[in-house]
Amino acid sequence: MNISSLTPVLADKGAVFANYSGWSLPRRFVKIAQEYEALRRGVSLVDRSHIGRLKLAGTDALDLLDRMSTNSLADLQPGQWRDTVLTTGKGRVVDVVTVISLPEHLILLTSPGQEERVAEWLDMYIFLEDCTLESMNHDISILSLLGPEAQKLLREFLPGHMHLPEVGEVASVDLGGIAVTILWTNPMGVPGYDLLVSSYQAADLWNVLSKCDDQIVVPVGLQALEVRRIENGIGRYGDEYSDAVNPLEGGLRPLISFDKGCYIGQEVIARLNTYDKVQRKLVGFVLDTKKRLSKRQHPKVVVEDREVGELTSWVRPPRGKRWLALGYVRRAAWKIGTQVAIVTDEGTFPARVASLPFRR
Numbered sequence: 001m002n003i004s005s006l007t008p009v010l011a012d013k014g015a016v017f018a019n020y021s022g023w024s025l026p027r028r029f030v031k032i033a034q035e036y037e038a039l040r041r042g043v044s045l046v047d048r049s050h051i052g053r054l055k056l057a058g059t060d061a062l063d064l065l066d067r068m069s070t071n072s073l074a075d076l077q078p079g080q081w082r083d084t085v086l087t088t089g090k091g092r093v094v095d096v097v098t099v100i101s102l103p104e105h106l107i108l109l110t111s112p113g114q115e116e117r118v119a120e121w122l123d124m125y126i127f128l129e130d131c132t133l134e135s136m137n138h139d140i141s142i143l144s145l146l147g148p149e150a151q152k153l154l155r156e157f158l159p160g161h162m163h164l165p166e167v168g169e170v171a172s173v174d175l176g177g178i179a180v181t182i183l184w185t186n187p188m189g190v191p192g193y194d195l196l197v198s199s200y201q202a203a204d205l206w207n208v209l210s211k212c213d214d215q216i217v218v219p220v221g222l223q224a225l226e227v228r229r230i231e232n233g234i235g236r237y238g239d240e241y242s243d244a245v246n247p248l249e250g251g252l253r254p255l256i257s258f259d260k261g262c263y264i265g266q267e268v269i270a271r272l273n274t275y276d277k278v279q280r281k282l283v284g285f286v287l288d289t290k291k292r293l294s295k296r297q298h299p300k301v302v303v304e305d306r307e308v309g310e311l312t313s314w315v316r317p318p319r320g321k322r323w324l325a326l327g328y329v330r331r332a333a334w335k336i337g338t339q340v341a342i343v344t345d346e347g348t349f350p351a352r353v354a355s356l357p358f359r360r
Contacts, residue, residue: 004049005141005199009206013219020222021113021238023050028221033318038218039190039228043149045210046220048187048194052115053136056122057105060129065099065106068125068264070247072257078103079170081183085247085255086121091268092243093250094121096235100170100183100196107136107196111237125264141202144185145209146192146220153215154182154193164193176208188225189232189357230315230324233284233356239312240282240326248272249328251282251356280309280330284354287314287323291346299344301329301351308333311342324358325351 002023004010011017015026025047028035038044056065066073071084078101086094095118098109110118119133126133145154154164157175165171170183181196197205210217233251235241241250246269248256256269272278285301293299293314301309309329316323325342333340338353 002049002137004047005202006047006049006143006206009203010047010219015219015221018222021050023112025050026219026221027223029219032221032224032227035218035220035224036227036318038220039147039224041148042218043145043147043153043215044218044220045206046144046146046222046225047206048142048144049137050112051142052108052110052112052118053140053142053196054108054110054115054119055105055134055136056108056131058129058131061106061131062099062101064122064126064129064131065108066260066263068122069097070252070256070263070265070269072260073099074260076101080168081170082168083255085252086118087247087263087265087269088243089264089268091246091265091272093237093241093245093247093252094118094243095237096241096252096255098185100181102170102181107140109142109194111241114237139199140196141199143195143197143202143205143209144187144192145195145217146187146190146225148191149215150192153209153212153217156212175205178205178208180205188229189234190225190228227315227317230313230326231317231358233282233326233358235282235312235326245328246272246278248278249281278331280328281334282312282326282356283329283334283336284356284358285311285314285325285327285340285342285351286354286358287325287342287349287351289323289349290316290321291349293323294345297345298327299325299342301327301333302341302343302348303333303338308340324354326356329353 017024018027069084081100095114100107165184185194298310311325311327314325342349342351
């Protein structure tokens with residue numbers, strides 16, 4: 001199992017560790033309700049070392065990614081980032097990735113545990129291109145500073161003339177004497193910033209940020225972040241996305257350019273869009289039960305004794321009275337408000353299709 005460079009400092013703060021995609025990372029530090037509130041209302045620090053980090057260098061690196069993914073990347077300039085989807089020839093999801101353009105190379109952030117698969121997929125299409133590919137998993141670490149107060153905290157470290165990056169921008173900054181690459185992102189639907197730092201300085205950066213005098217910075221584990229992910233209707237690879245799903249089904253239309261040139265899977269995706277042939281899609285569900293739901297299977301979605309889909313992720317938020325879930329349903333049942341039944345090992349429960357993100 002992979003060990004984060006932050007493990008010693010996180011252990012000292014009381015982290016309870018668990019296996020996340022082959023990485024030992026904090027599940028929680030304190031009660032999940034406290035961490036959840038920090039994500040919603042304050043500022044929190046999260047170790048996201050299970051996110052894959054790949055370095056692509058060479059004059060053809062950006063062109064290669066543009067020819068292999070759904071979004072338009074040809075105009076991506078150093079100091080910018082963009083999300084895109086790698087797809088198979090059948091238009092299915094290989095992974096949802098973030099492309100960061102730096103002056104000397106690109107950094108590709110993959111879904112947790114997917115960096116080897118993505119690297120192998122890209123390597124299959126590198127022939128005569130000037131492009132090299134290598135893992136940076138143990139060279140750089142990823143910390144996320146999340147919550148509505150994250151921006152205020154970061155401004156305290158920067159000189160008055162320096163602006164924090166806007167959405168889509170990347171900045172190199174000095175935080176307490178540590179060189180950090182920063183991008184304004186929205187991981188799991190929580191506003192904040194991803195901070196890329198040399199692994200040998202990751203613990204120092206954590207300490208610098210968590211000891212800010214003016215604000216209480218709460219260390220948060222991945223359990224609370226998972227609650228926010230589902231509440232905000234954000235899919236992840238392995239649950240909502242896989243090579244059995246096309247991007248249009250998974251709600252990834254904003255990451256698809258219908259104007260760019262050809263890319264792998266483009267014909268299939270364009271045909272599904274043009275002729276309105278998407279037969280199922282990712283939706284939200286509100287389950288009217290307080291009973292605990294196990295993770296042993298994907299519960300079935302049923303309408304009038306007919307199976308129309310299945311759940312992919314589900315959670316009951318802290319102090320919540322109902323379960324919230326994500327899942328796929330066929331066209332006949334995806335209208336918001338449709339009444340369905342969820343069939344689980346624990347029984348059958350009434351539910352309704354809900355809009356995403358879930359309204360509080």
